[in-house]
Amino acid sequence: MNSQREFVAAxxxxxxxxxxxLTTWNGSDPAVRFAVYRNNVLSSLVDALAASFPxxxxxxxxxxxxxxxxxxxxxxxxxxxxxxxxxxxxxxxxEAFAPASSLPYLADVARLERLRVRAYxxxxxxxxxxxxLTAALAAPDRLRxxxxxxxxxxxxxxxxxxxxxxxxxxxxxxxIADVDPHQAQSALVLRxxxxxxxxxxxxxxxxxxxxxxxxxxxxxxxxxxxxxNDAFDLxxxxxxxxxxGAITHSAYNHQRQLP
Amino acid sequence: MLASPTHAANSxxxxxxxxxxxxxxxxxxxxxxxxxxxxxxxxxxEVHAENYLVAGGPFHHYLGLIRERYPLSIxxxxxxxxxxxxxxxxxxxxxxxxxxxxxxxxxxxHLAWSSHDDLFLxxxxxxxxxxxxxSRVCEHIDxxxxxxxxxxxxxxxxxxxxxxxxxxxEATFISEVVRRSGCGLLLDVNxxxxxxxxxxxxxxxxxxxxxxxxxxxxxxxxxxxxRDAAGDRLLIDNHGAPVDAAVWLLYTEVLQLIGATPTLxxxxxxxxxxxxxxxxxxxxxxxxxxxxxxxxxxxP
Numbered sequence: 001m002n003s004q005r006e007f008v009a010a011x012x013x014x015x016x017x018x019x020x021x022l023t024t025w026n027g028s029d030p031a032v033r034f035a036v037y038r039n040n041v042l043s044s045l046v047d048a049l050a051a052s053f054p055x056x057x058x059x060x061x062x063x064x065x066x067x068x069x070x071x072x073x074x075x076x077x078x079x080x081x082x083x084x085x086x087x088x089x090x091x092x093x094x095e096a097f098a099p100a101s102s103l104p105y106l107a108d109v110a111r112l113e114r115l116r117v118r119a120y121x122x123x124x125x126x127x128x129x130x131x132x133l134t135a136a137l138a139a140p141d142r143l144r145x146x147x148x149x150x151x152x153x154x155x156x157x158x159x160x161x162x163x164x165x166x167x168x169x170x171x172x173x174x175x176i177a178d179v180d181p182h183q184a185q186s187a188l189v190l191r192x193x194x195x196x197x198x199x200x201x202x203x204x205x206x207x208x209x210x211x212x213x214x215x216x217x218x219x220x221x222x223x224x225x226x227x228x229n230d231a232f233d234l235x236x237x238x239x240x241x242x243x244x245g246a247i248t249h250s251a252y253n254h255q256r257q258l259p
Numbered sequence: 260m261l262a263s264p265t266h267a268a269n270s271x272x273x274x275x276x277x278x279x280x281x282x283x284x285x286x287x288x289x290x291x292x293x294x295x296x297x298x299x300x301x302x303x304x305e306v307h308a309e310n311y312l313v314a315g316g317p318f319h320h321y322l323g324l325i326r327e328r329y330p331l332s333i334x335x336x337x338x339x340x341x342x343x344x345x346x347x348x349x350x351x352x353x354x355x356x357x358x359x360x361x362x363x364x365x366x367x368x369h370l371a372w373s374s375h376d377d378l379f380l381x382x383x384x385x386x387x388x389x390x391x392x393x394s395r396v397c398e399h400i401d402x403x404x405x406x407x408x409x410x411x412x413x414x415x416x417x418x419x420x421x422x423x424x425x426x427x428x429e430a431t432f433i434s435e436v437v438r439r440s441g442c443g444l445l446l447d448v449n450x451x452x453x454x455x456x457x458x459x460x461x462x463x464x465x466x467x468x469x470x471x472x473x474x475x476x477x478x479x480x481x482x483x484x485x486r487d488a489a490g491d492r493l494l495i496d497n498h499g500a501p502v503d504a505a506v507w508l509l510y511t512e513v514l515q516l517i518g519a520t521p522t523l524x525x526x527x528x529x530x531x532x533x534x535x536x537x538x539x540x541x542x543x544x545x546x547x548x549x550x551x552x553x554x555x556x557x558x559p
């Protein structure tokens with residue numbers, strides 16, 4: 001019989017009796033003391049979520065956020081020992097959380113914040129030397145066969161809501177009253193040096209970058225983006241990536257295995 | 260019956276520098292730049308291992324720079340040495356890589372458990388002090404020391420409950436763990452005080468019953484105060500307040516017993532401004548300077 005299994009079940013379920021075999025020197029009810037562990041587990045994990053999702057907390061207010069996060073913790077306790085990884089599906093939980101349904105954009109704000117945490121801790125990869133890129137760009141006839149690898153920190157979010165503006169409004173760089181939350185926006189999240197940046201991009205830019213991430217050539221990726229929106233501007237999109245050192249490797253696709 | 264003693268032959272401490280017999284503080288991300296800019300006068304920094312088990316980014320950038328200038332202690336909070344299940348070998352491998360990268364002067368973990376199946380509870384949960392736990396904890400420590408090729412300092416816990424199936428007291432349990440596994444002791448004086456109040460122990464006798472020869476580091480921290488169901492004092496080890504006067508007093512008693520020993524002022528909640536934290540470390544430093552360090556005996 002595994003007594004730690006019983007201990008864990010009681011930790012996560014406040015309705016359960018505290019584990020057998022607990023004693024106290026003065027014969028007082030051990031449940032009061034066991035509650036210290038219950039509280040430590042819950043509050044430390046809620047704190048971890050609050051640290052990773054500060055704008056979600058600001059949008060909901062601290063009391064609402066903590067009550068919601070506590071339900072999530074009990075339903076989805078960490079399956080990682082690294083708290084920076086905790087909350088990977090918090091946005092999905094929020095999306096299904098009826099009491100927060102009056103803020104339909106909340107789940108996407110959580111997805112954006114999750115991308116920021118991921119970007120912050122992602123592996124360090126040196127950006128491609130600028131000479132290499134300059135050389136590549138100087139050979140326009142071969143440009144469409146160029147394969148670009150991007151930083152592991154880079155993340156994208158296509159939202160039906162104004163996630164980038166909502167996020168910016170909570171950094172003090174926009175007035176929240178000026179934000180129409182129902183305007184669809186795409187976000188590019190990347191780490192520029194030590195700073196995580198959130199950049200508003202067009203959905204076609206997002207599609208282009210996703211195509212690069214999937215290993216498509218620059219030519220194929222740009223074609224897909226143009227098909228989505230013929231105003232797609234390859235130059236602006238590449239400039240975003242170059243400025244942030246987001247391109248890490250380049251090569252030409254010589255194989256042409258695909259039709 | 261008692262399991263046969265595990266041998267420390269594979270886990271003999273490698274020859275490596277120890278922490279200086281000075282006062283150190285925790286390293287928190289909000290202080291990275293200020294530490295680099297102001298080079299505060301502390302003897303070492305301590306970090307939680309699990310915060311640095313990430314691939315890259317600012318945490319590694321700053322820890323690398325600060326580690327070049329200060330001795331470092333890496334303090335694990337997620338190995339779950341007291342768990343009834345086997346150690347997570349993947350976690351141990353990640354720890355090994357972290358220690359390889361930063362070459363800390365000290366590595367410590369807790370006499371506690373924090374995970375079950377694949378769940379991580381993020382708290383240091385208590386164990387019963389019985390023979391089954393004893394052999395399990397020793398096996399786990401042996402496994403850790405063999406993999407890391409270094410001595411682990413095991414921290415005495417702060418606890419709120421005791422177990423009816425314990426067959427020995429905490430100090431006896433810890434002494435046996437140290438004897439069998441060859442690990443060292445991270446003596447958390449606040450934890451000793453907190454547990455002493457919470458379980459009505461004689462903390463002075465408790466300290467003297469510990470394997471004091473094996474202490475490689477001391478922790479000092481603050482606690483919060485509550486009451487149990489009988490209205491008796493219940494202290495909570497919350498790392499969110501300055502060190503209590505009673506703990507400072509106990510610390511001077513410990514220094515008289517074991518001499519100057521590397522001492523960390525631990526703080527994980529309500530992090531104070533760096534200057535305030537450094538000042539508290541200087542309070543420990545002043546006490547340390549009144550005592551000679553005694554050479555720690557390497558375990559055979």
